[in-house]
Amino acid sequence: MFSFHARNSANTVYNRSMRKIIHADCDCFYASVEMRDDPNLRGKPIAVGGSSQRRGVISTCNYEARRFGVRSAMATAHAVRLCPDLVVVPGNMKKYREVSQSIREIFLEYTDRIEPLSLDEAYLDVSDSAHCQGSATLIAEEIRARVREQLHITISAGVAPNKFLAKVASDWNKPDGLFVIRPDQVEAFVHQLAVRKIHGVGRVTAEKLHNMGIQTCADLRRFSKLDLARSFGKFGQRLYELARGIDERGVSSDRRRKSASVEHTFSEDIDGLEQWQRELARLYERLTERLQKMDDRYRISGAFVKVKYHDFTSMSQERANKSCRISEFRHLLGLCWEKRSDPIRLLGVGVKLIDLQDDGGPLQYELWPEEKKTVAPVREPL
Amino acid sequence: MKFSVSRDALLKPLQLVAGVVEKRQTLPVLSNVLMQLRGQELSLTGTDLEVEIVGRLPVTGVDLEGEVTVPARKLVDICRSLPDDAELKFERDGERMILRSGRSRFMLSTLPTNDFPNQEEADAKASFDIPQAEIRRLVEATGFAMAQQDVRYYLNGLLLECRPQQLRAVATDGHRLAMCDRDVPGINVAEPIQAIVPRKGILELARLLEDSDAPASVVLGNNHIRVSNSQFTFTSKLVDGKFPDYERVLPKGGSKEIYADRLELRQALSRAAILSNEKYRGVRLQLSDGQLQIVANNPEQEEAEEIISVDYHGETLEIGFNVSYLLDVTAVVASDQIRITLADSNSSALLQQPEDGDSVYVIMPMRL
Numbered sequence: 062m063f064s065f066h067a068r069n070s071a072n073t074v075y076n077r078s079m080r081k082i083i084h085a086d087c088d089c090f091y092a093s094v095e096m097r098d099d100p101n102l103r104g105k106p107i108a109v110g111g112s113s114q115r116r117g118v119i120s121t122c123n124y125e126a127r128r129f130g131v132r133s134a135m136a137t138a139h140a141v142r143l144c145p146d147l148v149v150v151p152g153n154m155k156k157y158r159e160v161s162q163s164i165r166e167i168f169l170e171y172t173d174r175i176e177p178l179s180l181d182e183a184y185l186d187v188s189d190s191a192h193c194q195g196s197a198t199l200i201a202e203e204i205r206a207r208v209r210e211q212l213h214i215t216i217s218a219g220v221a222p223n224k225f226l227a228k229v230a231s232d233w234n235k236p237d238g239l240f241v242i243r244p245d246q247v248e249a250f251v252h253q254l255a256v257r258k259i260h261g262v263g264r265v266t267a268e269k270l271h272n273m274g275i276q277t278c279a280d281l282r283r284f285s286k287l288d289l290a291r292s293f294g295k296f297g298q299r300l301y302e303l304a305r306g307i308d309e310r311g312v313s314s315d316r317r318r319k320s321a322s323v324e325h326t327f328s329e330d331i332d333g334l335e336q337w338q339r340e341l342a343r344l345y346e347r348l349t350e351r352l353q354k355m356d357d358r359y360r361i362s363g364a365f366v367k368v369k370y371h372d373f374t375s376m377s378q379e380r381a382n383k384s385c386r387i388s389e390f391r392h393l394l395g396l397c398w399e400k401r402s403d404p405i406r407l408l409g410v411g412v413k414l415i416d417l418q419d420d421g422g423p424l425q426y427e428l429w430p431e432e433k434k435t436v437a438p439v440r441e442p443l
Numbered sequence: 444m445k446f447s448v449s450r451d452a453l454l455k456p457l458q459l460v461a462g463v464v465e466k467r468q469t470l471p472v473l474s475n476v477l478m479q480l481r482g483q484e485l486s487l488t489g490t491d492l493e494v495e496i497v498g499r500l501p502v503t504g505v506d507l508e509g510e511v512t513v514p515a516r517k518l519v520d521i522c523r524s525l526p527d528d529a530e531l532k533f534e535r536d537g538e539r540m541i542l543r544s545g546r547s548r549f550m551l552s553t554l555p556t557n558d559f560p561n562q563e564e565a566d567a568k569a570s571f572d573i574p575q576a577e578i579r580r581l582v583e584a585t586g587f588a589m590a591q592q593d594v595r596y597y598l599n600g601l602l603l604e605c606r607p608q609q610l611r612a613v614a615t616d617g618h619r620l621a622m623c624d625r626d627v628p629g630i631n632v633a634e635p636i637q638a639i640v641p642r643k644g645i646l647e648l649a650r651l652l653e654d655s656d657a658p659a660s661v662v663l664g665n666n667h668i669r670v671s672n673s674q675f676t677f678t679s680k681l682v683d684g685k686f687p688d689y690e691r692v693l694p695k696g697g698s699k700e701i702y703a704d705r706l707e708l709r710q711a712l713s714r715a716a717i718l719s720n721e722k723y724r725g726v727r728l729q730l731s732d733g734q735l736q737i738v739a740n741n742p743e744q745e746e747a748e749e750i751i752s753v754d755y756h757g758e759t760l761e762i763g764f765n766v767s768y769l770l771d772v773t774a775v776v777a778s779d780q781i782r783i784t785l786a787d788s789n790s791s792a793l794l795q796q797p798e799d800g801d802s803v804y805v806i807m808p809m810r811l
Contacts, residue, residue: 383593384594423725424810425618426789426791426810427617427807428615428619428807429617429687
């Protein structure tokens with residue numbers, strides 16, 4: 062005989078379409094803060110970043126600079142060629158962190174379910190907020206007004222039933238804009254949404270989609286989950302859902318680290334495997350210091366290295382590994398070298414982390430709990 | 444340099460020596476075995492700079508002593524694929540080593556022997572003779588619990604502790620621990636001397652030793668351990684680190700004693716393991732008067748339940764474990780019965796042979 066048990070999960074599912082998510086995103090954050098504090102900079106194309114003499118890159122630029130084609134992560138030297146009048150100011154992270162904290166305090170008056178993505182960007186779940194008669198749109202407007210009045214910078218916001226759409230929405234009327242996608246508008250909105258607006262669809266994926274005749278989410282919906290999984294792997298399944306406006310990811314206020322890494326952009330290109338390896342040893346020391354300061358709730362699950370070649374193309378290699386000895390990184394760097402032995406401008410090393418407190422799953426007790434598992438300095442056998 | 448040897452006599456020592464040679468090498472000479480011909484004896488040496496194995500065997504038809512290194516892997520493959528009763532004739536010809544057998548001829552490249560690294564002589568802190576079977580027993584009883592690629596590098600090996608008239612082995616990966624003691628009358632030390640032999644060395648050593656009372660001599664130095672018998676010399680670097688205080692984690696005063704049929708327990712555990720979470724391998728043990736229930740679940744919501752009769756009288760207890768750890772121990776305990784001592788669901792379990800055992804096993808539970 063068969064017997065069926067009702068699964069708990071079926072009873073606990075709540076109506077996710079009722080969620081109200083705000084994605085708040087400051088407009089050219091670092092540049093805005095600099096313009097706020099130095100009136101001389103206003104109205105000019107400015108960028109925060111490293112100097113071109115020291116091979117710096119642009120961190121953020123204002124909209125005046127963007128008109129010249131200046132973008133984040135662009136080499137400053139290149140940006141100055143595009144926009145000869147560009148004023149490049151060095152960043153002041155301490156100041157930005159303070160402003161970010163003030164913004165966060167404004168958010169906290171509306172909800173404590175905040176997931177910061179960076180200093181200038183966060184998701185807010187205001188589903189249960191009693192403010193503004195529960196209207197997420199009014200909350201977003203209030204937040205924007207208060208940031209403008211108290212901090213003298215502008216912040217754009219998107220309001221939608223999930224994180225994916227909220228993020229698309231915050232970009233819709235940027236800068237200093239608000240865009241709302243109500244639950245009953247989701248279907249129509251997604252229908253016309255260009256696939257390149259989907260977070261995670263970069264140049265390569267977009268091209269691949271276009272070659273398949275896919276321009277909008279409506280086009281995307283003609284393909285089965287299996288088709289998309291075949292062409293795009295795991296991401297294909299996600300595309301299938303996003304094209305239907307489905308995104309069940311929760312706003313998690315406790316953002317867990319998935320990796321820890323350090324990187325360095327060199328003032329001159331580094332050529333030759335020996336030189337690469339020498340720089341690697343320096344970075345490895347920094348990484349080790351970082352790991353020692355880290356919470357022992359994390360365990361190392363893999364090692365990776367990343368290089369950016371002189372032409373700005375990147376390559377990375379990673380491998381599952383618990384020990385992360387320097388030999389592991391040396392090996393991975395050797396693989397990069399084997400694939401392409403050109404001068405590099407940037408080198409990064411890092412580890413993938415497993416959060417032992419994650420999901421409240423099984424927890425194996427330790428015989429010597431005081432012996433940290435994350436400490437990395439491993440003496441190499443000869 | 445010229446000699447003859449039968450395939451059968453050469454193959455076994457050659458394979459054991461070549462076993463330490465790593466596939467991928469930074470130094471070309473490390474892919475080679477060193478062949479040294481002295482009198483009527485050929486010695487073969489393989490090394491990965493951490494572990495070195497020297498095998499010795501008698502040969503015939505010696506003409507001109509000498510030494511040379513040849514590619515290990517290729518030589519093994521050639522010997523293995525020749526017929527069982529083949530007679531092999533080696534002859535060095537300048538930079539080449541010629542190997543002839545019947546109507547086959549192979550010409551192997553060589554590398555100079557002065558590039559070949561050799562392990563320095565061990566400075567003896569302790570040296571003693573021990574029946575080979577005793578070392579095998581120590582490794583067999585504990586080796587499975589060594590850590591693999593742990594950041595705590597000192598766990599990636601086996602602790603050997605020379606105690607007065609006794610040799611102790613301890614292995615742990617931080618979650619479980621195995622300890623075995625064997626009487627060795629030849630050990631004369633006043634204070635215990637500890638050495639951590641790296642994992643790879645231990646596994647190679649176990650392959651070398653015979654299950655016999657024939658003695659092996661052990662020399663323990665500051666940085667090396669050397670074990671030799673008439674056919675082999677094994678040398679390994681030691682792990683430079685401090686092994687954790689293992690005596691502190693041997694549980695004392697567990698009030699709940701369970702006696703179970705070892706095989707029955709093992710079989711029940713291995714069946715339950717099939718439906719345990721593949722990543723965490725957790726099983727839940729529910730102990731009650733005369734009975735032990737084993738339950739496993741996985742994310743697919745499948746479930747396994749096993750009930751076995753045990754000799755236990757007392758309060759009920761529920762405790763979780765990584766089933767692999769329990770399976771490892773139930774595989775190496777030699778007796779028909781196994782004794783498990785528990786305190787509560789957050790404290791370690793002590794497993795051992797009910798009487799006269801040489802080993803104890805400690806497993807930390809899992810919160811499920």
